Structure formats: C-alpha cells, structure tokens
Amino acid sequence: MVDTPSLNHSMNKAIKHYSSMFFLPSLKKSLLLLMLFCIGFIGFCYFLLFLSFEGLIYSLFLGFSLFSSTLILDYFISNYILRTDPIYILRRTLAVSIFCWLIWFIFLLLGLIFSLIFDPLIWLKIALLGFAAVLTFRFVIFLSTSSLGTIQRLVSSFIQPLANILILIGFWETMFTSIYFTFFPFLIIFSIISFFSAALFLFLIDQIGKKNYDVHAIPLFRAFMLNWVAGLNAPFEKFLEKLGKNALIEVMIMKFDSFKTKAAILVPFVHPGPFKNIGSSLLPSQLKYEFEKKFNCDACVPLGILGHELDLASQTQNKKIIDSVIDASNFITTESVASPFVKINMENITASCQIFGKTALLSFTLAPETTEDLPQELGFYVRKEAKKLGMNCSIIINAHNSITDKKEMDLSLITLKAIALKSIKKALSLPHYPFEIGIKTVFPSEFTLKDGLGPGGITSLVVNVAEQKTAYVVIDGNNMVSGLREKIISCLKSKGFHEAEIFTTDTHAVSAIVLGSRGYHPVGEAMDKTLLIKYILDISRDAALTLEACRCKCVKIQVPEVRVIGEERLHSLSNLVDLALKKAKKLVIPIFGIEGLILVSFLAFFL
Incomplete structure (x- = not known):
C-alpha cells in the first residue's frame, strides 16, 4: 500500500492545530463572560482594596466602565478599523478581549494579594504589567492574523488596552492623589517594549518557514485563517501555486x-x-x-x-x-x-x-x-x-x-x-x-x-x-x-x-x-x-x-x-505548523520572560 500515513497524519495534526484556534462562543455568551470578568472579577478586586460602601459603588462603576469601554471599542474595531477584514467580526474581537481580560485578571489578582500585604499602590503597578502583557498578546494576535495594513493592526492592538488602563488609573485617583503624570511615561515605554517583543517573537517564528521551506510562516498562517474563517481560497492557493x-x-x-x-x-x-x-x-x-x-x-x-x-x-x-x-x-x-x-x-x-x-x-x-x-x-x-x-x-x-x-x-x-x-x-x-x-x-x-x-x-x-x-x-x-x-x-x-x-x-x-x-x-x-x-x-x-x-x-x-x-510539498506545509508551534513554545519563556524582567526593572527603579 502506498506510504501515505505519514502525510495523512501530518495533515490531520495540522488541521487539528488550526481547528483548535477557532472555538468561538456565541455573542450572548461572549457578553456574559465579558460582564463576568469586568464587573465581577475586576470590580471585586477593586472592592477588596477599599472595603466600604463607597468602595462597593466605585467598584461597580469601575466594572461597568471597563465592560462598556471594551464592548464599544470592540464594536468600533470590528465595524470600522477592521471593517474589511473578514476574520474580525464582533464575536471574534470580543473573544480576543475576553482572553485579554483573563490575562489581566491574573495580574490584578496578584496585585491585590501584594497590595493587601504591602503598599496599595502595588496593585496599580502590577496592573501596568498586566497592560503590557495584554498589549503584547494583542500585538501577536492582530499582527499575525489580520490581512489589513500595519497601521490598522497596530491601532486595533493598542486602542482598547490603553483605554482600559486609563480607566483603572482614573478610578484609582478617586481614592488617592493624582498619578496620571507619574504613570504616563511608563505607558509609552511599556507599549514600545510590548510591540518589539511581539515583533521579535513573530519574526523568529516566520523565519522557520523561510529557512526550511522557503515559505514565510506568518503569511501562510494568515492565509489559512482567511480560508477557515471566511472561506477565502485565493490567499492560501497563492502559496500552493508558488510551491507547485x-x-x-x-x-x-x-x-x-x-x-x-x-x-x-x-x-x-x-x-x-x-x-x-x-x-x-x-x-x-x-x-x-x-x-x-x-x-x-x-x-x-x-x-x-x-x-x-x-x-x-x-x-x-x-x-x-x-x-x-x-x-x-x-x-x-x-x-x-x-x-x-x-x-x-x-x-x-x-x-x-x-x-x-x-x-x-x-x-x-x-x-x-x-x-x-x-x-x-x-x-x-x-x-x-x-x-x-x-x-x-x-x-x-x-x-x-x-x-x-x-x-x-x-x-x-x-x-x-x-x-x-x-x-x-x-x-x-x-x-x-x-x-x-x-x-x-x-x-x-x-x-x-x-x-x-x-x-x-x-x-x-x-x-x-x-x-x-x-x-x-x-x-x-x-x-x-x-x-x-x-x-x-x-x-x-x-x-x-x-x-x-x-x-x-x-x-x-x-x-x-x-x-x-x-x-x-x-x-x-x-x-x-x-x-x-x-x-x-x-x-x-x-x-x-x-x-x-x-x-x-x-x-x-x-x-x-x-x-x-505534490505530496512532499504538502508534507512540508503540514509539518510547518508543528515546527512553528514548537518554536513558539521555545521562544515564549526567553522573549516574554526577558520582556517581563525589563518591565519589572522599570517599575522597581523608576516608579
């Protein structure tokens, strides 16, 4: 029998890897999850910092403000900034935001623990680290998956985390003295560091395809996304025509x-x-x-x-x-x-x-x-x-x-x-x-x-x-x-x-x-x-x-x-998914670990 099991196996693995990325909750579930994170989890963290009736009111307002900001900006991103990108419908931008809030919540929870033990301001400092982590994640997602121009992808990555960190700082000022001007330079520095970390991460993954198969891995991934999500065959077929x-x-x-x-x-x-x-x-x-x-x-x-x-x-x-x-x-x-x-x-x-x-x-x-x-x-x-x-x-x-x-x-x-x-x-x-x-x-x-x-x-x-x-x-x-x-x-x-x-x-x-x-x-x-x-x-x-x-x-x-x-080229494209994922796993800790150390150093020595 023809020896194709290895090809079938590699193609099935590639399809499974890709398919695992596309679970998308319904719009109703997305809104409920977003509300749970913003009003429930984030608001609750804020309330624990200020255990009072006034703190409860402020925490509810904070949660509602974050929920509204996220929803409005996701709508703006999907319907205006990325309007012509078939991937980023509102449900998908909301799904990205929910995952971002999960990341941010982990930082805010850690900040809550340390602030209750030490200084309450630590909560906001660690929230700033969460901002950088979320921004890095969004840079990776939008730069690798959207087929639109660089400016549109950068704005889509940046606009929502910026709005939310400003809301967090604003609510913090209701309880403490003004700190906007203290934190503002760090927002710029952290944004630059996040961008270059994400860009380096994507560049190194992209080179895996170029080095091994003369195919850029990120554009190939983007073409597959366009096919999977929107049914567009032409972008992916351009690669097949070139390699055929x-x-x-x-x-x-x-x-x-x-x-x-x-x-x-x-x-x-x-x-x-x-x-x-x-x-x-x-x-x-x-x-x-x-x-x-x-x-x-x-x-x-x-x-x-x-x-x-x-x-x-x-x-x-x-x-x-x-x-x-x-x-x-x-x-x-x-x-x-x-x-x-x-x-x-x-x-x-x-x-x-x-x-x-x-x-x-x-x-x-x-x-x-x-x-x-x-x-x-x-x-x-x-x-x-x-x-x-x-x-x-x-x-x-x-x-x-x-x-x-x-x-x-x-x-x-x-x-x-x-x-x-x-x-x-x-x-x-x-x-x-x-x-x-x-x-x-x-x-x-x-x-x-x-x-x-x-x-x-x-x-x-x-x-x-x-x-x-x-x-x-x-x-x-x-x-x-x-x-x-x-x-x-x-x-x-x-x-x-x-x-x-x-x-x-x-x-x-x-x-x-x-x-x-x-x-x-x-x-x-x-x-x-x-x-x-x-x-x-x-x-x-x-x-x-x-x-x-x-x-x-x-x-x-x-x-x-x-x-x-041919079979050999299909095998290469299928294996490229595995190679890229393995490379990504190896890069995550050194790149983002170093990014984290740099950010923590900035906070420790300059804030």
Whole structure:
C-alpha cells in the first residue's frame, strides 16, 4: 500500500492545530463572560482594596466602565478599523478581549494579594504589567492574523488596552492623589517594549518557514485563517501555486448514450484535496455539476488509483480540468454489449469488474478494513495488462469505502495485481449482452459538509445485463465508517438488486470543517444511517425505473500544464505548523520572560 500515513497524519495534526484556534462562543455568551470578568472579577478586586460602601459603588462603576469601554471599542474595531477584514467580526474581537481580560485578571489578582500585604499602590503597578502583557498578546494576535495594513493592526492592538488602563488609573485617583503624570511615561515605554517583543517573537517564528521551506510562516498562517474563517481560497492557493509544479493530468471519461447522453463516469487522476475549498477538494462535485449542466444528464466522479501526489494547486486548475473534460466529451458512443458484474475476494481484498465492449471498469476495496489511498503503480500495471487482454480503455477505481481506528493493513502489491487480473479475466470469460443504464442523484438536505456529505450528493448508477441488476452508488464524501458498505449492499440486495458496490469520491471539501481526531466525519459517522440508506434505496429504485438500452465509449484525455502540489510539498506545509508551534513554545519563556524582567526593572527603579 502506498506510504501515505505519514502525510495523512501530518495533515490531520495540522488541521487539528488550526481547528483548535477557532472555538468561538456565541455573542450572548461572549457578553456574559465579558460582564463576568469586568464587573465581577475586576470590580471585586477593586472592592477588596477599599472595603466600604463607597468602595462597593466605585467598584461597580469601575466594572461597568471597563465592560462598556471594551464592548464599544470592540464594536468600533470590528465595524470600522477592521471593517474589511473578514476574520474580525464582533464575536471574534470580543473573544480576543475576553482572553485579554483573563490575562489581566491574573495580574490584578496578584496585585491585590501584594497590595493587601504591602503598599496599595502595588496593585496599580502590577496592573501596568498586566497592560503590557495584554498589549503584547494583542500585538501577536492582530499582527499575525489580520490581512489589513500595519497601521490598522497596530491601532486595533493598542486602542482598547490603553483605554482600559486609563480607566483603572482614573478610578484609582478617586481614592488617592493624582498619578496620571507619574504613570504616563511608563505607558509609552511599556507599549514600545510590548510591540518589539511581539515583533521579535513573530519574526523568529516566520523565519522557520523561510529557512526550511522557503515559505514565510506568518503569511501562510494568515492565509489559512482567511480560508477557515471566511472561506477565502485565493490567499492560501497563492502559496500552493508558488510551491507547485506543472503536470500532465489524465482523465478517464466513460459516457453512456441512448437517444441522448444518459450518464457518465468521470475519473480524473487528481486527488480531491487537500482540504475544504482549497485546490481540488471540490473537483468531484464541480466536475459532476458542470458535466450534468452541459449534457443534461447525471454523472458520478469516483476516486482513481492515486494519493496526495496530485492535488491541484487552485480552483483555477479545477476549471482547466473541467473545461477540458467537457470539450472532449462530444464523442460518439459505439459499444453496445457488456459482461455481467463480477466480484473476486482474495486476502481481505475485493475486486469488482464489469466489461463494457472494450472497456474494463474495475474497483478495489479492503472493506470492512480501512481502505485508503492505493499506489499509482497498481493503476499503471492494470491498464497495461488489460490492454494485453484486448481492452482499449480501463477505468480503475479506489472504492474508498471503509475506515476504522486501526492502522491501515500492509498490502502486497503482488496480491493487488493478481486479484485485478483475475477479475478482468473472469469478466472477459463470461458472455456479453446488450445492457441498460439508469441513473439518479439526490442531495439530502439533512446532511451537510459537517456531517461528511459533499455538494455532489449521492448518485446511483444502475446497470442491467442479462437480468442481472447492479447498483454503483457513489457518495460525495471522504471514506465511510466500517460496516456501512456491507449494510447498504445487503439492503440493496433485499430490494431486488443482484450486485452492488459503494464508492466515495474522497472529497476533502468535508475536511478541516469540524473538530475531532480526523478533522472530518466519514460517511455514516455523523449521519442518521437509517435515513442515509433510505435515500440510497430510493434513488437506486428510481434509477432502475429509468433503465434504457444504451451504448458507451471510454476515452482518455490528457490536460497539459496543470499546476499541482505534490505530496512532499504538502508534507512540508503540514509539518510547518508543528515546527512553528514548537518554536513558539521555545521562544515564549526567553522573549516574554526577558520582556517581563525589563518591565519589572522599570517599575522597581523608576516608579
């Protein structure tokens, strides 16, 4: 089996790292948390310094003032300063502020303890340290994630902590003498130190990508943020286009015609990844949609025999593939006979084959064991051997229809080759008859990308040969929970189908959508399986009702100069996340520790 677990593992780790950054509470919860910190925690700290009725009133006013200031400035930042930044909606600026208040509260709590033991002014001094910590954090966040100009990012970082520290100092003056002019120089000095500490931290992380992969880590992170949060694919795809290379891409087109085009099986030798709407992740559904629109028929796009060697670098490359397929599909179909559908089992491998004229339609599955990417060498070998047996064209499909939590099986390529040839020879040995084709597609409204169903929906292609009725069910998803394939096939057979096979497109449009160990749900994991099977049975029945005599033909086209991002580069980008995080962990203590020592020294010697 192709050695892709390391790539899949690194990509899943990268997706998990990114996805863990995007938990976002509702607006209502954000407001309640903000109120809890400002009025509850911060106000309470202030009250403990001045245990009196007057102190209680002032503490409530302080908390309300901080709450109002934070909310108003967050609204101003998200709706004016960062208005054109799709990341920073009000909920997200509030989430940043809540975390900032958590940091600041820790400092204020420490200040409270020391001020009760020593001098009350210590509380305000440590509050100033909290101001610097919060400002540093905001500089790191806004400078690394916002795609707007430097001035806008700096103002967004600075304006709110400044307003809040001035409020704290102002309320302090209600109990003590004026200290504004004493603290003002320190606000300037601390702000400068915070900025340079954050800038140094980000610069050193950024150099990790430049040094190892010739990619700046921070802009890459920012591009991913724009995709994750706002669904913008272009910023991230610019990196893939830059890192990619040109390749010659093959696509197998098998078209079935009656008096007009009835159905099509389209198999591009492109991996539908890497995730979400990036690269070729949406290619199966996009190709299906555009082909159906042009030829007024149903089509399906199962997965070929390949791995992450050929992910398209951008949706621009998708269009190049789609346009080439449509332009090449106006050919005349000539083959009118087919063999019955055959299945061969050998060493936990199942190969299915059906011959249409001079075309072999062959698929592999390891179900109920994990069926992931299969080696390209297998496809090359089968096509070459099938040609020796008289086949003009071979479509070889990875059913990609079972996944477990166990490690993938170590498969012998020799066994895969042997079972492939055995199934082709068996299909060739059977009598060939005229065939009928029926096809239907459904788009279940109950299932979404988060549930593991892509926009291509579920398609059932039914083939009837000499009273043998076979259903090819193609689901636009990324693999399927173990055991579901067998259950679907059993249900189809109970409804009168003699044979069936279930396929997924391996679309990575469902990846990096949800939190979890994989970053996606395989088909059936988050779906109502009973409802899913009902949909499959219904469309297979409806497809059988549309059966009509057809002719077919398979052609192979080649699309030149397609920009792809290979396995090695994807592996590098995925590992960059881990490297950056490890570097960040190493830098946190020395950079911010030194920053803290400098700030404490200023307070100790000059205030």
